[in-house]
Amino acid sequence: MKYVMGSNYLKRLIREKINNPSEIEKKITTYFSKEPETIIVEKTITELSEITGASITSIYSYVKKLGFKGFQDFKIKVASNSLNDDRLDKLTILSDIDSSSSVMNIANKIVAYNIDLLQDFYSFVDEKRLEKAIEILKNAKSFNFFGQAASSVLAYDAYIKFLRLDYGCNYYMDYHVQLINATKLGENDVAFLFSHSGKTNEIIEIAKKLKKNNTKMIVFTGYGNSELAKLADVSFILSTEETAFGLEFVTSRVLYSIVVDIIFLTLLYGDETTNKESIKKIRRTLEVSKKNL
16 A cells, blocks of 8 residues: 655645744744655654754744644644655654664653653643543442553553542453443443554444443543544543554553543542542552561
């Protein structure tokens, strides 16, 4: 399958949106206009700052002026319009890494990429979605966690966190058991569903069963147009360049964990006294597994 490189996408936006540019904007425009889009989207915001001589804040403001929600939104959409066979053959979206890369080179790339994601966090998550999720969860009878393959790790991690709160929590690794659990849930239960692609058949079947039972669903995915996202009561669309290029989510998992942590801590402090007692009980119970020194 061939993709045509959208080499004029960014240039067109610059012509439309950047009028009477400042000196700093001229520097950014010069680089963006001469460099292939596929190269630009491989750069972190820090690298672009070093290359153009513009501050990180200036680059962020520039892409916002182009009409993007933030830096990651800019990279995703430019990447989506610049698909080519070379990029599709990459193992990850991290640039400048190959078999000759040192471990510290790889470490620096991963850290820089995650810093970019975190700096642009509010492009992915808005307050209304978080508040709606919390409202659904506050009065729930039970929390139930679903995920397959790599996404099952995220579901299990979330389950372990929420298990510390004064709520009933359920997680089953086996798909058939997950499906059985879904048939038993009702309108007073809440399901967390994790699927980066949003099109895993098993998770969609679970979601359909939950929908039929009027069970509230909070979905974490990388694709907003997926069937899974459309079935959700609340969906967190955590799209990155990995999403744009159809790659496995290696680095963007940090976003999933952060959203889960935000929800967890909000619930934790929403009923601090009860949850503190729950955590104390868990700690006392776990003492038997610890060796006295």
